Amino acid sequence: MKPLEQLVRPNIWSLAPYSSARDEYSGKEAHIFLDANENPYNEPYNRYPDPLQRELKAQLSKIKGVPVENIFLGNGSDEAIDLAYRIFCEPGRDNVVSIAPTYGMYKVCADINNVECRQVLLDEHYQMEAGKLLAACDVHTKIIWLCSPNNPTGNSLNRDEMLKVVEGFDGIVVVDEAYIDFAQQLSLRQELPAHPNLIILQTMSKAWGSAAIRLGMAFASKDIINIYNKVKYPYNVNLLTQQQASEMLRDPFEVDKTVKVLLQERARLMLAFQELPICQQVFPTDANFFLARMSDAQKIYDYLVERGIIVRNRSRIQLCDNCLRITIGTRSENNELVAALRQF
Ligand SMILES: *Cc1c(COP(=O)(O)O)cnc(C)c1O
Secondary structure (H helix, E strand, C coil): CCCHHHHCCHHHHCCCCCCCHHHHCCCCCCCCCCCCCCCCCCCCCCCCCCCCCHHHHHHHHHHHCCCHHHEEEECCHHHHHHHHHHHHCCCCCCEEEEEECCCCHHHHHHHHCCCEEEEEECCCCCCCCHHHHHHCCCCCEEEEEEECCCCCCCCCCCHHHHHHHHHHCCCEEEEECCCHHHCCCCCCHHHCCCCCCEEEEEECCCCCCCHHHCCEEEECCHHHHHHHHHHCCCCCCCHHHHHHHHHHHCCCCHHHHHHHHHHHHHHHHHHHHHCCCCEEEECCCCCCEEEEEECCHHHHHHHHHHCCCCCEECCCCCCCCCEEEEECCCHHHHHHHHHHHHCC
């Protein structure tokens, strides 16, 4: 890995961050707070929330086995994705490399930040080859984006290939693990201490069933987390989100139960799809959705919309022609979907 100083944009490296009232005094002993121009009425919403979300990070640290100093929390993982560009990529000069097809936000954030995004096509099994990704890099490549399990294909990427990328690249490798709680494949979290160029993204939006509260996590070296904290909005995770997330995390085994139910439903639904005459192929998945190649994806999509059932039409994406992406719903929702498709 190049020294972090060479990877971070010079203006960010030398940035003097905004220092909020809560940064300057965060102790609990005082009882009169006249330092932040807050209103003394309307408790508890009158006070600015903890800018570093200490309580929440302490809970996550226990659950994930990652020290607090290696955790960044953001307004969804999408914030962590955008910040990666703003921290590492000089607009109009630097570039990033990503697999394709994959999650759309890597490219959208690249476009917003005026950064070139070089997309390297997966093979016909939706797997990647480390050598191909590394060959797409040049001296201005700052980040490689991996997503495992991958969206929209559903499969986990080969672990050894991912590690080859992490070890063979001298810049930052981000591995987006939004669906890791559904996967057979283990998280790369334990690889963090040995790989200072690795950033792992997770979220409360999927397995934790909390997409509405917007809470994403990044796990990385202390040095990278410190830069994230310098660049983020001071109060990027609001009080209601911190409280609700904290409440959910108090019962970390509850998530295992819903994951188990969804995995059972996934197996059932995939089997039903395989038996549909209009379904040509069901792709293996490690997530709470699967990709299915249909006889005529657009027509089937429109037909389902007509019946008030919305799936994701991915048929215009490379390597996904005639494919629909199906999220696993409740048992009765899944039954209704299958019943509708049998009548197509
Ligand atoms: C859903 C999803 C996310 C989640 O984003 P949030 O902003 O945390 O809701 C991140 N990455 C991928 C690949 C996803 O599919």
